[in-house]
Amino acid sequence: MPRGRYSLHDVHDHTPLGEEHFHCAPGPSGWRYVAQRTTPTNPRAGSVDLALDDRGRPIRLELHAGDWQVRAAALNGVTWVRTDPTHAHATEDNAPAHAFTGTSPAFLIATARLLRLAPASPATRVRLVAFTDPVLAPRTLDQSWALLKREAHPTDNGPLTVDEYQVTALDTGEQHAIHIAGDVVVAAPGIELEDLETPPSTFA
Incomplete structure (x- = not known):
């Protein structure tokens, strides 16, 4: 079960x-x-709690940021309920999208799991x-x-396979x-892996 700490910056x-501060793990x-x-x-x-099924679809997402809260899942596309700070008004919405994203590194892992790309394969569009x-x-x-590529890097615990993705924002x-x-982001814009207590998990 990887456990560690990311730093986030503009x-x-x-x-x-x-x-x-995170921990994550694959399961059955x-x-x-x-x-x-x-x-x-x-x-x-705030906090993040994200669960994916074995196909990489978000079966449960719960986000907290200050007093704001979102509960969401893949349902008729994706569906979510967003609660305001007073908890007096909750809004439910739906979109014809594949999954969720945000500032947490968890969403990068989730999108990679959902797409399951092969090295040098054509780029895939995702909403x-x-x-x-x-x-x-x-x-x-x-x-x-x-x-783009998959490379094995030597470590004290054996080879570590790192995938390099190119992500393009289609609007800009x-x-x-x-x-x-595996299930750890090594580096990405605005994200640095500062500490990792155990090696990343590998997916079947």
């Missing part, structure tokens, strides 16, 4: 945004990721609903994912690289 000016029915989010001013800024900080506002976006054409080893 992709443009590298301003520190906080840290995400899929994969689960649980994390607590901190910021420089708030030790309990996602992003929950944006700080109020978990939903936004539908389209991305293109391509697995902006491209960036994401490096994933």
Whole structure:
């Protein structure tokens, strides 16, 4: 069960945004990721609880950011309920998308699991609903994912296989690289792996 810590920062000016303390593990029915989010001013800024089925679909997602909350799942596309800080009004919505995304590294792992790309295969288009900080506002976006290469790197615990993806935002054409080893993000824009207590898990 990988357990560790990511640091999060602004992709443009590298301003520190906080840290995400996580643990995750594959299981007989899929994969689960649980994390607590901190910021420089708030030790309990939010949390992430994401569960995928064995095909990489989000069967349960619960996000907290401040007093905002989202509960979501893949249902008729994707469906979610967003609750306001007073808990007086909850809004339910649905979109014809494949999965969810956001600032947590968990979403990068989830999208990679959903697409299951082969190295050097054609890029695949995916529609996602992003929950944006700080109020978990939903936004539908389209991305293109391509697995450029897969390399094994020597470590004290044996070879570590790292996948390098190229992700393109289809609305702007902006491209960036994401490096994933098993169920851990090694590096991505705005994300740095600062600490990892145990090696990444591998998927069957």
